[in-house]
Amino acid sequence: MSKLRRVAMIGAGLTKFGEHWNLSFRELGTEAAIKAVENSNIDGKEIEAMYIGCMASGRFVGQEHIGALVADQLGLNPIPSTRVEAACASGGLALRTGYLSIASGEHDIVAVGGIEKMTEVTTAEAGFALGGAGDQETELFHGATFPALYALLAKVHMKQFGTTEEQMAAVSVKNHKNAVHNPIAQFRKEISIEQVMKSGYVATPLKLLDCSPISDGAAAVILAEIGLAKKLCENPVEIIGSTHATDSLALTGRKSLTELNATKVASAQLFHQTGLTPKDIDMAEVHDCFSIAEILAIEDIGFFKKGQGGPATEQGKTALDGEIAINPSGGLKGCGHPVGATGVKQAAEMFQQLRGEAGGRQVKEAEIGLTHNVGGSGATCVMHAFRLMENR
Ligand code: COA
Numbered sequence: 001m002s003k004l005r006r007v008a009m010i011g012a013g014l015t016k017f018g019e020h021w022n023l024s025f026r027e028l029g030t031e032a033a034i035k036a037v038e039n040s041n042i043d044g045k046e047i048e049a050m051y052i053g054c055m056a057s058g059r060f061v062g063q064e065h066i067g068a069l070v071a072d073q074l075g076l077n078p079i080p081s082t083r084v085e086a087a088c089a090s091g092g093l094a095l096r097t098g099y100l101s102i103a104s105g106e107h108d109i110v111a112v113g114g115i116e117k118m119t120e121v122t123t124a125e126a127g128f129a130l131g132g133a134g135d136q137e138t139e140l141f142h143g144a145t146f147p148a149l150y151a152l153l154a155k156v157h158m159k160q161f162g163t164t165e166e167q168m169a170a171v172s173v174k175n176h177k178n179a180v181h182n183p184i185a186q187f188r189k190e191i192s193i194e195q196v197m198k199s200g201y202v203a204t205p206l207k208l209l210d211c212s213p214i215s216d217g218a219a220a221v222i223l224a225e226i227g228l229a230k231k232l233c234e235n236p237v238e239i240i241g242s243t244h245a246t247d248s249l250a251l252t253g254r255k256s257l258t259e260l261n262a263t264k265v266a267s268a269q270l271f272h273q274t275g276l277t278p279k280d281i282d283m284a285e286v287h288d289c290f291s292i293a294e295i296l297a298i299e300d301i302g303f304f305k306k307g308q309g310g311p312a313t314e315q316g317k318t319a320l321d322g323e324i325a326i327n328p329s330g331g332l333k334g335c336g337h338p339v340g341a342t343g344v345k346q347a348a349e350m351f352q353q354l355r356g357e358a359g360g361r362q363v364k365e366a367e368i369g370l371t372h373n374v375g376g377s378g379a380t381c382v383m384h385a386f387r388l389m390e391n392r
Contacts, residue, residue: 004103006226008236008389011040012348017217017336018186019119025061029115030073032218032341036111040222042232044074047222048107050081051098053091053114054340059129060118070113087133088289090114091219091343092373092382096242098223099384108228113220114344126214130339133376135250147211147290149251149377151203154292156257158205160307165205167310168291169196172209172333174319175288179330181360184345186215186336210291215336219344221351230389237354240368241274241385243267249379260378263300270370270383271302278302281385282366283325283353285346287374288332294318297372298326325363328353343373343382354388 013035015028037044058064071081084094091114098112118126131140134149157163173193179185199208229236245265288294295309303324304312318326329335329349350369352358373382
């Protein structure tokens, strides 16, 4: 890392997440990008390159060639603009690609975006498109869509550590509670453990309210080399670490089903890179595509011991005012999960939180935050760490 230049976020912009019947795919992306440019106080013409996370626009809206499309929509031709795909971690990987393009010295200012519009197709079609992030031959072909794969992980965790359905429900209850204070969230309503327990099974033991929804939305952040960031922005948020790890697409290729090894590797590398430990982190946006996924994440990153993620959540240790605030934005469960946008939304949340701009969901005295974005059932993990740079 020492040879790399330092990079910071200087602006963020988000559309509302949810069902958008009046905004097209390209309009969502444009709205988020314009908001990010306005928020950063730069002239859009200063952007030298763009990186756009998008998982399956061909399947969802019949549009490919997203990099050039977004540059064209924004009037930024002929700058280089690249689509980045890593399933539900597309946004996180776009952020890392943008980060590396500045860290390497190639560019000074870039825009990173994430877009997905998933509600144009039926739930069955969306489930099939998403299922392509698993192993098509050994899983999806046999009908194993994502709720089924995570249900399998949940069952093994329950059997091995005694994790309960109520503990998983507590993840959804907390994330919905945080989302109430997030203006972009798809579900701005509190739910109770009882409501989660009574919602219908999607894939036993996961119920409707254990699942992230199908969503439309876009997010964007503007990155700049640190010296420039200090000149352009009063309170830039530095990206102090960036890591990426992979694993087998199919669950059958994994050594263990009670952990995601890509998360363990990416987080160990992130702590090594930054010199931090899990105890130094004040808040984290983790990939809660299903309630069990948040429990796996907080254990695999090292915030809690293996098997303790469920009890910790039930005891309020991951609440906004708990030991460590997990998913202050409302996470994928409360905010919604437009897959390509999620990883960028996580970074935008860190930008707002660390600058004290998160309103009712503000994590008090937060200095260091972390994001964790997973693709598929854990075959990709992209993580970043962030710290506020006070510009005096
Ligand atoms: N959480 C809370 N409420 C949800 C919801 C969710 N995940 N999904 C749908 N709802 C609500 C809808 O708002 C709707 O409420 P309303 O009747 O008040 O309008 C109701 O439940 C029925 O919605 P519907 O769209 O018919 O649900 P569905 O049965 O078509 O889809 C799931 C539900 C869980 C199957 C779908 O959301 C899903 O597949 N989620 C997982 C997505 C995924 O795999 N992402 C990638 C992760 S790796």
